[in-house]
Amino acid sequence: MRLFVGFRVSEAFIRFAQGCQNIFKEARADVKWVEPENLHVTVRFLGEVPEEDRMGWSRRLRQAASLTPPFELRLDRLGAFPSLQRPRVLWIGFGEGLGFLGDLSSHLGSETPYRGHLTLGRVRSLRGLRPLTQLLEKNKSLLEARLCSVPGMRVEKIWLIRSRLASHGPCYEEVEEVSLAGQP
Numbered sequence: 001m002r003l004f005v006g007f008r009v010s011e012a013f014i015r016f017a018q019g020c021q022n023i024f025k026e027a028r029a030d031v032k033w034v035e036p037e038n039l040h041v042t043v044r045f046l047g048e049v050p051e052e053d054r055m056g057w058s059r060r061l062r063q064a065a066s067l068t069p070p071f072e073l074r075l076d077r078l079g080a081f082p083s084l085q086r087p088r089v090l091w092i093g094f095g096e097g098l099g100f101l102g103d104l105s106s107h108l109g110s111e112t113p114y115r116g117h118l119t120l121g122r123v124r125s126l127r128g129l130r131p132l133t134q135l136l137e138k139n140k141s142l143l144e145a146r147l148c149s150v151p152g153m154r155v156e157k158i159w160l161i162r163s164r165l166a167s168h169g170p171c172y173e174e175v176e177e178v179s180l181a182g183q184p
Contacts, residue, residue, distance in 0.1 A: 001054070002163045003046040003175070005061060005108055009039050009118060010153035013075065017092060020078065020143055021120055024090065027135050029128030031090070033121040038172060041073075041118060043101060043158060044108040054160075054175075061160050061178050064107035069182040073097035074152040078140050079117070085133060091117035096152060104158070156180055 009017075014036050021033050049057060076095030080087035094101065094116050102114035123129065160176040 001049055001051065002165070003049045003054070003057065004042050004161055004163060005044045005046065005057075005064075005158055006040050006042040006161055007155060007158050009041060010151070012151045013092075013118065013153060014039050016075065016147070016150045017118060017120055020090075020092065023139055023143070024120070024132060024135055027128050027131035029123065029132035030125040031121040031123050031128075031132070032169070034119050035169060038170060039118060040161070040172065041101070041116060043114075043116075044105050044110050057160060058176055060108055061158065061176065064104055065158060065178040065180050065182075067107050067182045068100060068104045068180045069184040070154060070156040070180045071097045071100040072152045073101075073155050075118070075147045075150050077144055077147070078136070080136065084136050084140070087129075087133065087136065088123050090120040090123070090136075092120065092147075093117050097155065100155070 017034075017039055018036060024031070025033070046057060073094055074096040075092050076098075077093045079091055079093055081089040081091070098114075098116055101116040105114040123132070157177055157179050159174045159178070162173040162175050164171045164173070
């Protein structure tokens with residue numbers, strides 16, 4: 001089964017993400033936009049995990065949660081991988097709380113630096129890319145200025161989530177819920 005560790009985001013985060021998506025959709029670029037019900041934060045992507053290994057990941061999840069206190073997460077900036085000039089993934093990054101996410105990712109065995117973000121969409125082809133990059137450049141500062149008005153969200157739980165790929169997009173099923181219980 002295809003698994004990742006993560007959590008869903010607040011309604012305020014979803015509303016802001018949808019506002020960004022609506023602005024960028026004006027470019028009519030070939031982008032697969034993340035549906036509101038699928039907006040989430042991935043702490044660690046696990047990939048294909050055999051059923052017999054799932055319990056081991058459940059133990060790791062509980063251990064990582066026991067080392068991480070609940071924390072506040074705030075949106076901080078807009079960006080794209082690999083760059084704003086050649087976007088493949090459009091995202092909103094985090095400020096406050098990013099360190100906790102990085103620690104959590106490390107506790108889950110990740111050996112790469114954590115680059116936490118909320119994915120807005122994935123560019124599928126070059127069609128409409130120039131107008132999209134122009135919209136990104138034109139609106140980045142304005143949208144980032146509005147980020148301070150988006151309330152932060154309290155992260156108190158994380159989930160082991162199963163991802164099923166379908167023709168219309170991914171479907172997510174929360175397999176296990178664990179409360180963060182570390183000391184601040």
